[in-house]
Amino acid sequence: MSRRSRITVAAFLALVATGACAADPTVIERTEEIVGRSFSSATADERKTRLDQDEVQALCSMHHNQPPEAAALRILELSRSSLRYPPEGRLMGDWKEGEKLASVGTGGHIGKIQPDRPGVRRGGNCYACHVLAPKEIAAGNLGPSLAGYGKQRGTSPESVRLTYEKIFNAQAFYPCSHMPRFGSNAWLTPQEVADAVAFLLDAASPVNK
């Protein structure tokens, strides 16, 4: 049994348990077949890392990001178990590094049409979706405004830890959140997540000005 079909079965068990409505399995099967033959230039590794779904992705997709309780609990469990921390345990890094990460939207583009230039920085692109430092006018609104985030929450160990974990894997709190699982997917390193935490919480950060 392939990984994909195992996931499907697991998801359907969750589905039956709650009686929620989700996609027709034959449509999912047909969709996967079409995905399988519509990316002919992808290498085996690219298919595995860029097209195949892990269990969380498959559950969120099949439930159109509104998982029933059993699926939601499974997502929370998988996400919590994927949390990792920096070696030294310092969850608050350098806000200036975090600020840079927040503006960089490049990294991870592959293919032949328009791949990233070699050596380009991989960023968190936080401004694409969030208001952060109020001085940046070109901020998106897919996610909530985070202006003044640290002013409201302070830098207690609990606040720092919660912020770190939300950036590392938002789905450890909000199953099927639109936010990328930056840490769990190894898009950002634990150190980079800590830098983003500092950008949000540090009193000196422009986010809190």
Added chain:
Amino acid sequence: MPMLVHRFTKRMQMNQTRRDVVRQGSIVALLMAAGLLRPGDVCAADWNPAAFEIKKLEDLVTLLGGEPATASDAIAINAPDIAENGAVVPITVSSAVPGTDAISILVEKNPNVLAAAFEIPAGTLPEINTRVKMAQTSNLFVLVRAGGKYFYAAKEIKITLGGCGG
């Protein structure tokens, strides 16, 4: 707050005084030197690289000559304060200065500051609608010649980062 306003007012007065003294004809001199604003037909041979190769506004100072250009409220720049993409910034410039016969568009922070120069013969309205590239957030200057004198106006246009980021 009153302190702040006072400081700005004072700075404006200082600059106002300086402006009277400053000779501002640099671009003008350059354009004339380049044969750019010469009346008559334009043909390919007339295109002079000197004007279009100026890198910094300060470089123009070395070519200072002509009469100082004057800031003028009679020149209108209609452009958005914020452009979604610097590759195309739409602008409409018009001059109510009597006798306007040339209009140039300059972008302070572009690698080459002069973008375009238009000659306005008698009978043509002193109003141009076109689109220029802006490498980054910058002041855009419009320089107008009328009756042998030069006038200018400026507007800051912000260029925003856009899209998904790459």
Added chain:
Amino acid sequence: MQPSFFDGLRPRIAAACAGALLAAVALTATGDDNHAIDEIAKYREMLKDGNPAELMEMRGEELWTTPRGPRAASLEQCDLGLGPGVLPGAYAHLPRWFEDTSKVQDAESRLVTCMTVLQGLSVEEATRNWTKPNSDIEALVTFVATKSQGAAIDAPALHPREAEFAAVGAELFFRRAGPLDFSCATCHSQDQRRIRLQDLPNFLDPKSAQSSMITWPAYRVSQSAVWTMERRLIDCIRQMRAPDADYLSDAVIALEVYLQKQAAGGVMQAPGIKR
């Protein structure tokens, strides 16, 4: 040092700064936000007069009417779904099922069929440089779409194969994958959202879906080119960090079937002009 020409401008700029500073005290962040959005709206409005897509449309018309290829034929007998040579409204009825090819095809895929069948060109020749500005396919799609201006989008996916593509397209729309967990729904399933300052259509809302789909193909000033719907979707997929989707592939056409179905009734205004 000799003072610069632009020293004379400093007072105006200082005044503007002072104004902004004073304004900042009075305005909330929302106020600034609205100003930015208003100015972006002005930017877009100013672009509308003089859309370079019209140049592409002219070139497309020439390509449509000029005999080309080994068979020295024009495309004037091309059947885009409403009969050979019928252009008005054809784009608004696509994608659809075609008996002769046994495929669900969009405008691009169908034009390639016509170029291969009528003119004898290879698929490679027909789609040459499709990712670059000024390609033949870009010009032809622009021309064909322009002929649907004023027509309502009507591609209801009633044929069983079309219905299947619409269902697959809906699944693809929500299908999350890759290192950023993105799907189309990440950005396009909520109202009034933006990436930075770019508005994002919500394809789950018919009005919003219409407002987007009626403007494609569109001239993109950042690309100096008209982007077709396929080019647009394949770039979204690239931005999601997926591998390149194949041009004219079923995955891309299935997404289009779904989006056109969502946008039913929208009155075509293409070609649009965008950042």
Added chain:
Amino acid sequence: MGSPMKLRARADGDVVEVKILMAHVMETGQRKNPAGEPIPAHFIQTVTVTYGPRTVLSAQWGPAVSANPFLSFKFKGGEKGGTIRVNWVDNKGDTRTDATIIL
């Protein structure tokens, strides 16, 4: 020879509005291709618009004019049915002239 321009000229009373779209890459010379090689500059340098024997606008451009340039302006004294001619010359010596009738 360059690609055709799209021209419109419309009379409103004695004022004629001319709108011009030109097909041109307007390459700055500052950009690099994906292989990292510079893309040579290629841009329109001069534009001349005439109404009969009369030059109604002339321009000199640098590469900072946007790709596929758009230009519109108005002049007095044109009549419906008259011919507007637009010529451009670029830095490679390529040139293009198109004409339209005033509507």
